[in-house]
Amino acid sequence: MRTVSEAKASRRDHGNVTAQDVADRAGVSLTTVSRSFSDAGLVNEATRERVLSVAGRLGYRPNMAARVLAGRRSNLIGLLVNNFDDPEHLDLFRFVSSEAQQRNYHAILLNVSHERSEIASVDTALQFQVDGLLVAASHLPDQLAQSCEAQNKPIVVVGRRSLRPEYSSVHCDNHAGAALVADYMHENGVMRPAFIGGNADATVTKERMAGFVQRIEELYGYQPVTRLAGVNDYDRGHAAAMELMNLPKPPDGFFCSSDLLAVAAQDAVKPRGGQEIQDPMIVGFGQSLLARLNAYDLHSVSMPFEKMVRAATSLLIDQIKGGSTDKTEIALPCDRIV
Amino acid sequence: MRTVSEAKASRRDHGNVTAQDVADRAGVSLTTVSRSFSDAGLVNEATRERVLSVAGRLGYRPNMAARVLAGRRSNLIGLLVNNFDDPEHLDLFRFVSSEAQQRNYHAILLNVSHERSEIASVDTALQFQVDGLLVAASHLPDQLAQSCEAQNKPIVVVGRRSLRPEYSSVHCDNHAGAALVADYMHENGVMRPAFIGGNADATVTKERMAGFVQRIEELYGYQPVTRLAGVNDYDRGHAAAMELMNLPKPPDGFFCSSDLLAVAAQDAVKPRGGQEIQDPMIVGFGQSLLARLNAYDLHSVSMPFEKMVRAATSLLIDQIKGGSTDKTEIALPCDRIV
DNA sequence: CTGTTAGCGCTTTCAA
DNA sequence: TTGAAAGCGCTAACAG
Numbered sequence: 001m002r003t004v005s006e007a008k009a010s011r012r013d014h015g016n017v018t019a020q021d022v023a024d025r026a027g028v029s030l031t032t033v034s035r036s037f038s039d040a041g042l043v044n045e046a047t048r049e050r051v052l053s054v055a056g057r058l059g060y061r062p063n064m065a066a067r068v069l070a071g072r073r074s075n076l077i078g079l080l081v082n083n084f085d086d087p088e089h090l091d092l093f094r095f096v097s098s099e100a101q102q103r104n105y106h107a108i109l110l111n112v113s114h115e116r117s118e119i120a121s122v123d124t125a126l127q128f129q130v131d132g133l134l135v136a137a138s139h140l141p142d143q144l145a146q147s148c149e150a151q152n153k154p155i156v157v158v159g160r161r162s163l164r165p166e167y168s169s170v171h172c173d174n175h176a177g178a179a180l181v182a183d184y185m186h187e188n189g190v191m192r193p194a195f196i197g198g199n200a201d202a203t204v205t206k207e208r209m210a211g212f213v214q215r216i217e218e219l220y221g222y223q224p225v226t227r228l229a230g231v232n233d234y235d236r237g238h239a240a241a242m243e244l245m246n247l248p249k250p251p252d253g254f255f256c257s258s259d260l261l262a263v264a265a266q267d268a269v270k271p272r273g274g275q276e277i278q279d280p281m282i283v284g285f286g287q288s289l290l291a292r293l294n295a296y297d298l299h300s301v302s303m304p305f306e307k308m309v310r311a312a313t314s315l316l317i318d319q320i321k322g323g324s325t326d327k328t329e330i331a332l333p334c335d336r337i338v
Numbered sequence: 339m340r341t342v343s344e345a346k347a348s349r350r351d352h353g354n355v356t357a358q359d360v361a362d363r364a365g366v367s368l369t370t371v372s373r374s375f376s377d378a379g380l381v382n383e384a385t386r387e388r389v390l391s392v393a394g395r396l397g398y399r400p401n402m403a404a405r406v407l408a409g410r411r412s413n414l415i416g417l418l419v420n421n422f423d424d425p426e427h428l429d430l431f432r433f434v435s436s437e438a439q440q441r442n443y444h445a446i447l448l449n450v451s452h453e454r455s456e457i458a459s460v461d462t463a464l465q466f467q468v469d470g471l472l473v474a475a476s477h478l479p480d481q482l483a484q485s486c487e488a489q490n491k492p493i494v495v496v497g498r499r500s501l502r503p504e505y506s507s508v509h510c511d512n513h514a515g516a517a518l519v520a521d522y523m524h525e526n527g528v529m530r531p532a533f534i535g536g537n538a539d540a541t542v543t544k545e546r547m548a549g550f551v552q553r554i555e556e557l558y559g560y561q562p563v564t565r566l567a568g569v570n571d572y573d574r575g576h577a578a579a580m581e582l583m584n585l586p587k588p589p590d591g592f593f594c595s596s597d598l599l600a601v602a603a604q605d606a607v608k609p610r611g612g613q614e615i616q617d618p619m620i621v622g623f624g625q626s627l628l629a630r631l632n633a634y635d636l637h638s639v640s641m642p643f644e645k646m647v648r649a650a651t652s653l654l655i656d657q658i659k660g661g662s663t664d665k666t667e668i669a670l671p672c673d674r675i676v
Numbered sequence: 677c678t679g680t681t682a683g684c685g686c687t688t689t690c691a692a
Numbered sequence: 693t694t695g696a697a698a699g700c701g702c703t704a705a706c707a708g
Contacts, residue, residue: 066403111439409700
């Protein structure tokens with residue numbers, strides 16, 4: 001004797017247990033099975049237990065595709081990234097995926113490091129019905145922004161202020177953090193401060209540069225030398241620092257807009273500083289692994305990275321759940337220089 | 339006058355253009371629209387052009403959920419990771435996502451760094467109907483392996499040999515690479531070689547340790563001192579190296595099973611080596627950013643990481659497309675010490 | 677608290 | 693080369 005579901009199962013040929021199978025075995029309706037899995041307490045606790053146990057025995061696993069299609073929620077967030085050079089991003093992945101998974105969401109990685117994939121990712125992200133977007137990339141493609149707008153999917157920018165006024169963001173106070181560096185250099189007798197940044201278009205770069213330049217101006221009455229590496233990677237940072245060191249009057253203090261650049265700068269500077277010349281001071285930004293390496297005598301503005309990333313992820317999920325796309329801006333303070 | 343689809347659209351209320359909408363506007367059937375988007379050449383080229391153009395104008399984007407549900411393919415691969423400390427993993431993300439996106443696949447990040455998420459991820463991965471799994475984690479949960487087996491979803495292990503004989507893997511020849519290190523130390527007059535590894539259960543650790551120990555034995559007639567940090571992270575590596583340096587006869591050559599550990603070891607060792615004592619030789623494994631830092635006078639076994647990761651991703655996708663779960667094992671050679 | 681009934685948007689036989 | 697129809701597995705009203 002074959003039950004209805006067994007007959008169906010044999011027709012489906014791929015060995016997937018469905019909610020209907022569970023329903024049959026547990027002697028309840030499909031709906032009850034569904035409800036037992038959706039956390040709402042709409043079902044008798046005893047019934048639920050039974051359903052869950054039958055499901056477990058059968059190896060049932062809800063099919064996300066069906067769930068998404070029927071329920072219009074994917075529990076997926078798109079994570080837009082365009083820099084895979086900076087070790088800081090490892091922590092980004094770590095904390096985003098951890099925080100998301102804790103809240104029953106998952107992150108899908110969207111590599112937007114090339115022009116063409118940037119455009120392709122517009123489609124992809126939305127094809128996967130992501131419920132929202134977490135932007136860690138330095139730049140948010142217009143087209144994507146518009147599409148999200150249209151479907152009112154929330155976007156949260158993490159790590160920097162959003163250029164567009166309409167998006168939420170969680171960042172640290174780059175401007176103030178950079179000013180701290182200026183103060184620090186001033187207190188420590190630096191006379192020729194310099195700034196090395198990565199991508200000129202990145203908000204983070206702009207903010208850190210502006211904060212630094214402005215405060216230096218106030219303190220010194222002149223402006224620091226500035227160079228943009230173009231990309232926040234080791235080689236470009238190294239080259240930029242070399243260039244600066246070849247000036248007739250090289251800087252005696254470097255503020256680099258990331259720890260990665262700071263490390264690169266230190267590598268560039270080191271061979272020059274013999275015994276006779278005092279090594280220039282190098283200050284980075286962040287608290288990734290790099291800032292902790294003993295071999296680098298790095299000063300670095302510390303920022304609450306984990307807190308920031310978790311807050312951003314959480315905020316995005318809140319906005320998804322709440323259906324609100326209201327702008328929220330959270331700026332965490334950058335503590336001190338370590 | 340409203341077309342059928344317009345009536346439907348208004349009922350659906352969320353502003354999503356569907357294939358039916360496109361079909362109506364293009365004056366073809368739903369089927370034809372579907373076919374125009376699935377690369378098969380089952381449709382008149384002229385018709386197809388028209389469909390595609392209408393679709394573009396309407397801003398149509400196929401709904402993955404529906405596509406997956408109906409077609410039983412998600413174009414999603416699960417990427418299992420359990421270490422977010424080693425900068426090497428950034429390259430993993432970079433190359434996996436890049437290679438996958440090039441082949442119209444996407445990676446979903448499964449953080450299996452904690453016991454409970456490891457178990458939860460079993461479900462999740464399969465719930466999302468991933469078409470296959472790329473395992474970068476040091477350990478593949480049994481339960482997951484079984485479930486994949488059952489649904490015959492391919493698994494490819496990257497970076498290490500698979501413990502279970504049935505899975506494909508792409509890795510570099512850790513054993514031979516480690517032997518190179520032994521040779522190198524021997525040539526350079528190291529007398530008391532030591533090994534520092536990360537996770538004792540990780541195949542990578544085992545292979546590198548075995549290769550090193552064996553060759554040292556052959557060359558020296560005795561075995562190196564070995565320590566396992568337990569985890570492949572900076573702090574544990576540092577502690578392990580410190581411990582070794584506190585031995586009455588500390589090693590004069592450290593082989594660390596990753597660049598991260600090597601950097602940590604160098605930091606641990608440096609303060610001890612005054613002017614009078616020759617600093618011990620430190621050799622790492624990999625070619626991440628860390629191996630290139632000037633401040634660390636690191637030797638490192640170079641391995642074709644990008645090639646390996648891309649090959650693994652590509653192999654997985656091939657297996658998905660081919661429907662074969664045949665075991666393939668690709669071992670790339672580890673070149674030289676740099 | 678539980679079941680019935682419609683779909684969600686797409687792919688896929690099977691016919692035309 | 694194209695279309696009609698039957699689901700894929702689930703959620704969400706709406707009743708009971």
